[in-house]
Amino acid sequence: MGRAPCCEKMGMKRGPWTPEEDQILINYIHLYGHSNWRALPKHAGLLRCGKSCRLRWINYLRPDIKRGNFTPQEEQTIINLHEVLGNRWSAIAAKLPGRTDNEIKNVWHTHLKKRLNKNQNNGGDAKDINGSNDTTHEDKEPVMVYTTSPQQFSNSTTTLDISDNNNKDDTMSHEDISALVDESFWSEVVSVDNSSNNEKKIEGWEGLLERNSKRHSYNNSKLYNDDMEFWFDLFTSCRRIEAFSDIPEF
DNA sequence: AACATGGTCAACCGCTAGTTA
DNA sequence: ATAACTAGCGGTTGACCATGT
Numbered sequence: 001m002g003r004a005p006c007c008e009k010m011g012m013k014r015g016p017w018t019p020e021e022d023q024i025l026i027n028y029i030h031l032y033g034h035s036n037w038r039a040l041p042k043h044a045g046l047l048r049c050g051k052s053c054r055l056r057w058i059n060y061l062r063p064d065i066k067r068g069n070f071t072p073q074e075e076q077t078i079i080n081l082h083e084v085l086g087n088r089w090s091a092i093a094a095k096l097p098g099r100t101d102n103e104i105k106n107v108w109h110t111h112l113k114k115r116l117n118k119n120q121n122n123g124g125d126a127k128d129i130n131g132s133n134d135t136t137h138e139d140k141e142p143v144m145v146y147t148t149s150p151q152q153f154s155n156s157t158t159t160l161d162i163s164d165n166n167n168k169d170d171t172m173s174h175e176d177i178s179a180l181v182d183e184s185f186w187s188e189v190v191s192v193d194n195s196s197n198n199e200k201k202i203e204g205w206e207g208l209l210e211r212n213s214k215r216h217s218y219n220n221s222k223l224y225n226d227d228m229e230f231w232f233d234l235f236t237s238c239r240r241i242e243a244f245s246d247i248p249e250f
Numbered sequence: 251a252a253c254a255t256g257g258t259c260a261a262c263c264g265c266t267a268g269t270t271a
Numbered sequence: 272a273t274a275a276c277t278a279g280c281g282g283t284t285g286a287c288c289a290t291g292t
Contacts, residue, residue: 016260038277055261090280105281106259
């Protein structure tokens with residue numbers, strides 16, 4: 001298997017993307033899609049390698065990217081899935097619509113891992129599936145495993161387990177979780193927008209570019225509240241699902 | 251006010267898997 | 272079957288920012 005020749009360093013720009021570059025990339029993908037990342041920058045007139053373009057698109061410019069703080073539910077989902085999947089960030093990301101593998105990886109290393117280690121030092125004894133002890137459930141928070149896209153919920157195909165970690169009889173075993181992460185899991189991929197929906201989705205790009213030009217300028221607390229509202233709406237609208245009757249209040 | 255330290259996150263690097271000729 | 276190539280993944284880095292001293 002031949003190794004891909006690294007993109008020519010000569011003449012290739014590196015470092016942070018400018019709003020102008022973002023706009024060029026967005027416009028190009030909007031018009032022509034991204035069937036060939038390697039050829040894309042040349043055709044689009046960008047002095048970036050294809051890899052860089054792809055990363056920029058996937059991690060930041062995609063219209064379906066969800067920005068802002070992770071909700072406690074999302075964090076718990078990451079923790080649970082990490083127990084099953086390990087550092088397979090893309091697989092975890094596939095279960096968190098709008099979140100990228102890079103983002104999840106960052107959150108894990110900056111927040112969740114430390115929190116879990118701290119909890120463990122306070123007496124936690126959970127192990128991950130490999131027997132190592134760098135991951136554990138939060139002691140007090142409910143344990144949840146979601147398939148999180150609203151579409152999935154609306155299709156009533158949701159597999160959901162909600163239990164209280166203090167009651168071990170109700171807690172999902174590794175086998176249960178593994179069963180949850182079956183073949184259908186791997187086939188579920190967050191769609192990337194080569195579709196005709198582009199025009200609709202592209203509406204938010206202008207604001208995104210503005211945001212990019214002033215890093216961290218978005219209002220995290222507002223986004224956080226929106227997320228909480230999303231989950232609240234989701235839960236309240238799914239009361240028909242029997243399992244939801246035991247959901248603790250947040 | 252100035253500096254040090256730590257946290258966050260976008261971007262890069264190197265590798266592997268998958269595809270094609 | 273093999274080599275050439277691309278896409279995608281996970282680990283790591285470094286710049287920026289916030290907070291503490």
